[in-house]
Amino acid sequence: MDLKKENPGLFLIYALSLFSFVNYNLSNYILGLILIYTTINYKSFIEYYKKDKLLIIFCIYMAYIVISSISFVYIYPEIYKQQVYSIMWWMAPWAFIFVSWIVRGRHEIIYNMFMFCLLGFITNIIIKTDWFLIDEWLSGSRYKFGYPWLLTSLYCGIFLSCIYIFRSKFKKKYILGLLAIVIIFLFFVLIISQSRGMLVLLILLLFFSLIYNINNFRDKKIQIFITFLCILIFSISQYKIVNSRTSEEKSTYSKILSSNINEIPYTSIGARIHLYDYALYLVKEKPFFGWGPGTSATRYLTTREDVEYPVNDKLQLSRFTHLHNIFLEISVRFGVIGFIVHLLIFFYFINICFFNKINILKDNVYTFFLTFIFLNISFNMYDFRYIYKDYRYVFIVFLGIFFSRYMHLRNKITLAL
Template sequence: MQPTMGMAEHGPNNLALKWFGWFGFLSLGVYATFLIAWPDVGGPAETIMALLGLVAVLTWGTRIRASAALWLLVAAVLVQLLSWTLGYFHHPQWIEDNPQVDRLAKLFIFISVAWWLGGSTRRTLLIWSLALTGFFLGLLIHGNGLAEWRNGFAGLRVDFGIRNAQHTAMYFGTGLLGLLAFARRSLASGNWALVRRLAWVLAMALCVAGLIVTQTRGIWLALGVALPLMAALFAWWYLRTHPVRQARLMLLGGFLAVVLVGIPTVEIAYSPIANRVTKELPAIESILAGDFEAVPYNSSGVRFHTWRAATEWIAERPIVGWGGDGRSLAIDETQWLPQWVKDHFGHLHNYFLELWVAYGLLGVAVFAGLAFWVGRGTWLAWRGGVLPSDMALFGVAFFLYWIIVNQFESYNSFWTGVFVHNLVVGGLVTHYWRWQSTQRRDGDSQPQPTSQPE
């Protein structure tokens, strides 16, 4: 499929349409490469890519216009309008002057991403690779450059000047999942094999080291769950698709490689991990004992207390929420929270609670519907032979990883997480749309039944 997707059906020889398609794909590449490293370039590219993609879908995406993605986008806008309107009459002193429908709508930029990818696995891998390269470039441009690494290995927690350490760690974690999922593809023989292998090893080293120096417990936890699942799914698939003897040798070699790399990595990472976890033990012990008032206001304690505050606000308006500023209301207007917490924290460090307190169960339902639709589409595209197995493996691992990390930081509320969400989901959805297109063509090519017996 071409990056113009359905545009080819409306004039495959139209030079203007071809240039329009390639310009859209180019804007996607600039967005993926520079949003982190050079926001002044990547930001406008995102706007151009998203707007042109939406115009293209509405103009030429005859069948895609009926996709659940578009209906969920409409639902997201309506839910935000409803929450704002009802809030305007219920608590006008706390409601924004205008409904900020971009809060949820920005999570649907993946529609444009999927359109410009045109159902191509090669283009998807290219865009994902450009995003990872742009992130590595950003590590040098922002913050203190190489000094960040020196400080990190000296035991300090560093963020490389990309919002904060949690968001930088999220990028490292996502990169690690992708590198592992596509390891066989990257390390295979063929054209540019040496370059690909060296690049893979270097990228892996950067991601593992970055996960250590950014010292983010939520990311470690998510990887601790996602990586074993990833390994189990890969082993299951490999045993089913290869001779038993070959599969056993391959899995044994993989296990030994993990041990050889993992043991020194754990030794290096043990001290910062242990220190970070030990600091939170008093809060965890008080929570498990049910003594909520005794929970200290350390990192975990602040999260716990603000989450308690959020549940009180959710209980008052569980269906439609408090509007786009609900997450800050739950902190600023809760009387029993200390003033210093209100001064230093403006969000809940949990995307799903933020979604619920802002837009109620209606907002949660839209997000759940999107997750179900993407998951089902990924499964169908893989079963249909359109989505490669390694990409499906990455999709499953990322889904679990993303659910967990958003329990401890509101990545989907910030540009950093929206960027990852739209690129990954767009890459999966483009294969689903390609699979649907293939199904329709196959259906159209079948002999049509007649009303009379032959």
């Protein structure tokens, strides 16, 4: 695969969305420029969207943002005062438009994801040296270094680089040298990462790489070897915490079978049972428009007097900053209407990736984006990492959709020729 023949402009924008989780100030300035540029050139973007079915989804998305925000500010002003807001939340629609324009392939900027992820990694070390704790690496406990989505982007970048190395005509000594660096780096990231998220990622990488983009049996063997080597390293380095978590949850399993939710302890699984029950209660209270975008339900809504959640330890929930499930989180923030809108986006992506043109795409880059999107979806089934940043989650999903759509159409034209 020759990265220079792909559309590197989208690499740059997608990398920026990931890099923004590391350096908020820099990314905000760049996204601000996107906002200004897109607004000034709105006529050309509208003309482009008239030819695309995604205009319908975009209009629904924009309309719902306006409705939800008005409902949130004017109906629940007391909650609004407690939230952390900025104009950045409104940049998602403009970024959405801008990326679709980038996808047309006008810009040929030679950058790739791995370099941006590496840049983000180095930046994180520089600006967060107090989190750089060796003890946390060796103990196998939960990491104190950076963000899970940064490590996710690092893994995806490494995977993409591995594929690029093996499919390029480099000399053997360079391949072996780079392979050694990659394996050492994987080991380094594994030790400082959140174990469950990385394990899910490794499984997804193996699954999608074997299905989509590695045709040569030798390449498949190499990819299987790297993946299972990483899983082995993960198992050894995280054995202590896996064993302790298993022992801790033994008492939880028996309590879950009881009819009284108050008896369930606040362990990792037990806390999720409490949070899910609380989320369903909140959705029932405000079913249509929800409690507003940016709402951290378990931190702010537990202190409200009008939320009469019938559990003795309601304030115990305030220790948690989110509901640990993306579908419940969206339902609480945006209500049933917002949940349906997000489902439309999700099913549109699935339709593009699997049902419409499944046998057309052969590019390794596609596997990278597909893996990252599905990692976010699967990881957020039992966790949720986009606190106060609804637009960031939607932004990343939209970018994945556009890249998949562009690559499919591009390869369809190539095959036709």
